[in-house]
Amino acid sequence: MANNEPGFATLAIHAGAQPDPTTGARVTPIYQTTSYVFDDTDHAASLFGLQAFGNIYSRIMNPTQAVLEERIAALEGGTAALATASGHAAQLLTFHNLMRSGDNFIAARRLYGGSINQFGHAFKNFDWQVRWADPADLDSFKSQIDDKTRAIFIESLANPGGTFVDIQAVADIAHEHNIPLIVDNTMATPYLTRPIEHGADIVVHSLTKFIGGHGNSVGGVIVDGGTFDWSASGNYPMLSTPRPEYNGIVLHETFGNFAFAIAARVLGLRDFGPAISPMNAFLILTGVETLPLRMQKHSDNALEVARWLKAHDKVGWVSFAGLPDDPNHALQQKYAPKGAGAVFTFGLKGGYEAGIRFVEALEMFSHLANIGDTRSLVIHPASTTHRQLTAEQQVAAGAGPDVVRLSIGLEDVSDIVADLEQALEKA
Template identity: 60%
Template sequence: MAYGFDTLQIHAGARPDPATGARQTPIYQTTAYVFRDADHAAALFNLQEVGYIYSRLTNPTVAVLQERVAALEGGAGAVCCSSGHAAQIMALFPLMGPGKNIVVSTRLYGGSVTQFSQTIRRFGWSATFVDFDDIDAVAAAIDDDTRAIFCESIANPGGYITDLDAVAEVSNNAGLPLIVDNTSATPYLCRPIEHGATLVVHSATKYLTGNGTVTGGVIVDSGTFDWSASGKFPSLSEPEPAYHGLKFHETFGPLAFTFHGIAVGLRDLGMTLNPQAAHYTLMGIETLSLRMERHVENAKIVSQWLEKYEHVAAVTYAGLPSSPYHDRVARICPKGAGGLFTITLKGGYEACVKFVDSLELFSHVANLGDTRSLVIHSASTTHRQLSPEQQEAAGAGPDVVRISIGIENADDLIADLEQALEKAHS
């Protein structure tokens, strides 16, 4: 039976515990698992049987979370790991090699820009940054060494909505996987696989958990990409020496990427999600649709008020009719444009800093997607490592403040914003 989103967010992947009957998924706080016998152990290590060996690889609590997020995204499988940044490296790990590159959007979270422009160079990888509103430029940036295209569905910090259909057409024409970071949208607002994405990554730290208690990441595999078609992805199409010549795509088909992520990625990179964090995330996901509805409702109210306020020069929320991305909402994010956007203050950098320091209900933190409303001045924090040009391209200039709208009373949020804006411009 095909269940709706609200049902899947509670039930997908979870069953009463067979040993105790516990209805909520238990926290399986164990390092290792007892094998039935030597043959059982050998079958698990040879990937001939699915089961539990060691919690760096698999854990029953984490497995429920993997199945649930995959179901919500409409994917074939998923791999959970220790953070959103870990998810991005894990997503690229089977695809890349020395001298290979990815084409990425300029509108990304600052830490992602740093990861792609600096850190991945240590692996011999590189990234070409392109404005993804210029589809021709995205296509032109692809060369023989390109192995993936990467963007965010709703870009952090500005809340810009990417035309996933157009980008997917480019990736399909090039025979390349499209990786979409769906953190800011969640599968409730956007399902990138339905728009052509090959892989979907999440920082589960944000909206999926929703309460600022854990760090975690997820990679969802669409199961639709032909990893053997071009010869560009030997990790998935060619014999794997560590598993006696097993070919992941030939053996596991639509689950090739998922099995590789666990059997090789988690085995060797060790970016493991702990079971308690998985448990918290599972509990958060149970109310995901309810929370996202309120995030969107509040963001509409607050952004409309801010757009008219005298000290605010601009608001980037795609849910506003004035946004150049407004026409993409119904097509890409039919249930709303999310709860994330930026505002530009007329007083520039100094006004932004004073504004942030004057807020009382909003929390000044380096996070987003919490039930609480959050704020940060990106240019002096999350995007501080970037050049002024990179900051502007990412939508995080010196006069810009990022706002993550929570699920509190909208009137209370507006009152706090108003008093802080007045102090910032007094």
């Protein structure tokens, strides 16, 4: 194995981890500590001056967290990663690296409702402006770029609609204008698609979802693709100009192709503080070990359920890229040939009220605002996750009044279908 690149399943189990040097423990321990003893004053000075790598304080770095970061970076094909308290925290620290007051970024309008809210409202407090684009219309990205645009943001597999985005095409637009492409890969995970291989410069995840996979821990991650030249344009001073906090170090010059991850840690996580807990890092690491097995089963189950729903007389439409006649099927085959994931939407002919009745009639499905659990989950976005949006924004985001979102779990598919069938009869 030493002469070969390890496979995905091997990396999911082993990347970043070694037996504990003190106890011999094979599983990565939970390092439940706030701070760490320095060897001597020179060692302490070198850590605080970014002249050596090591642990100072668990708000900035923790050994359990470090294993998780190395493992996710390996699975995504990135150069380094930073784990955070949540997916939203990962997005905040990502944009903090890129944006100054008055800058803008372009985001695909088909996004998780919480991201739409964060971008459209919370980011305004920093005077960071979002411009919305249609992922099916590439010109809508290109036409909005100006000299204040600092990034493009997309989801590889859009939530809630389960539609794939042409990553390479959007990356080409971004790079033509010398701006980075950020891809939220939460729904697909690196098992189904690796955005860096298709031109992404930065990948973010909510680790809460499929990577953790068991609905028991919250976390996020930023993966540095190591592909973008942060010094070329002068538009990214956090990385390309001397940092007064660190005696004038230029992060891109000093850290090269993992400078973005370093900046997110020592300029963002250090000051904003959304650190992942050692316990959550441990739980998510445990989930990562079975990621390839779970994602394949999720995808296989979802395909069978989507086929069944498409044939049901109370269902108006099904949006699942794994179906051969789906408009998004060609992109799914290009970017995720192993499967189309577990999350998709469908429309009930009875509209908004039928959607509410259907959700309330389900017995095995859990009605909650999450995806990526071992259990099958359901939500009616228009009345919950996307409720804060206008009717027009809901439709644009793929969360109109008739839409029901499913996150298909790992149960026997016959039991999943049976629960859907009895609920459709009641709806």
